[in-house]
Amino acid sequence: MKEWKQFLGPYKQAVAELKVKLKGLRSQYELENIHTPVEFVTGRLKPLASIYDKTLEKGIPFEPSEALAKELPDIAGVRLMCQFVDDIGKVVQTLRQRTDMRVIEERDYISNKKASGYRSYHMIIEYPVQTIHGEKTILAEIQIRTLAMNFWASIEHSLNYKYKGELPDEIRHRLERAAEAAFRLDEEMSLIRDEIHDAQKYFSAFKETPDRDYGEQKWKGE
Ligand code: 0O2
Ligand code: 0O2
Numbered sequence: 001m002k003e004w005k006q007f008l009g010p011y012k013q014a015v016a017e018l019k020v021k022l023k024g025l026r027s028q029y030e031l032e033n034i035h036t037p038v039e040f041v042t043g044r045l046k047p048l049a050s051i052y053d054k055t056l057e058k059g060i061p062f063e064p065s066e067a068l069a070k071e072l073p074d075i076a077g078v079r080l081m082c083q084f085v086d087d088i089g090k091v092v093q094t095l096r097q098r099t100d101m102r103v104i105e106e107r108d109y110i111s112n113k114k115a116s117g118y119r120s121y122h123m124i125i126e127y128p129v130q131t132i133h134g135e136k137t138i139l140a141e142i143q144i145r146t147l148a149m150n151f152w153a154s155i156e157h158s159l160n161y162k163y164k165g166e167l168p169d170e171i172r173h174r175l176e177r178a179a180e181a182a183f184r185l186d187e188e189m190s191l192i193r194d195e196i197h198d199a200q201k202y203f204s205a206f207k208e209t210p211d212r213d214y215g216e217q218k219w220k221g222e
Pocket of ligand 1: 040
């Protein structure tokens with residue numbers, strides 16, 4: 001068990017660091033009063049039980065090793081949720097340009113949705129972690145999706161868990177229809193995004209608190 005803990009240490013650290021860094025994107029956009037393409041960020045270390053299941057699926061030994069790390073690029077996983085489909089492209093561009101990570105693979109399950117109805121944009125990155133024994137470069141997965149895609153994926157994930165991957169036909173069909181509905185919702189939201197932006201600008205100007213540090217009581221835009 002200690003071996004696993006040591007092996008997983010850098011991955012755990014990477015998840016924590018990436019969450020802070022990617023949440024930082026959001027604050028930077030907010031500071032500049034630009035629509036933020038990132039709604040919220042979550043992250044997780046793949047549980048040992050899921051690592052075990054994946055090794056069985058892939059027919060590889062369940063032991064902390066470089067071979068396992070290569071076969072399972074999502075031991076460290078971070079997820080970025082966006083309001084609009086267009087935001088995903090912006091986030092992808094931003095991530096490609098960063099110098100603290102290197103994108104080595106991209107999978108576009110938005111243009112090419114999975115048979116289940118799953119949609120998301122996946123990036124595999126190389127990410128350097130500083131350890132007491134020096135720098136260790138690990139692989140991590142970043143999933144980027146809209147709120148609607150995330151809603152669908154989390155429900156489908158729970159149902160798959162409940163039915164141990166053997167979804168009854170009726171539920172599978174319902175999920176396929178729900179995936180189409182989520183797709184249409186994203187399309188609709190994109191069409192009215194300009195109107196939403198105007199409303200959000202108005203709302204953030206209205207809720208902004210006066211800047212007491214400078215002794216001024218000023219509303220934004222005044
Ligand atoms: P805030 O201030 O709510 O934005 P931590 O390591 O403590 O920062 P934690 O609890 O490990 O974060 O986060 P996790 O479970 O990886 O991600 C949860 C974050 O995503 C929380 O924000 C939630 O508020 C946010 N979140 C989860 N689901 C939704 C959702 O449906 N909509 C929105 N808008 N946010 C969601 P934080 O980080 O606690 O900060
Ligand atoms: P978790 O942590 O439970 O999310 P594989 O070769 O099978 O290991 P593959 O197909 O090469 O994986 O990788 P892919 O599809 O690029 O990424 C796998 C991850 O994407 C999954 O992780 C899910 O998070 C997500 N995903 C892929 N397909 C679906 C789907 O049909 N429904 C849902 N809800 N999520 C999906 P894990 O391994 O399930 O782990």
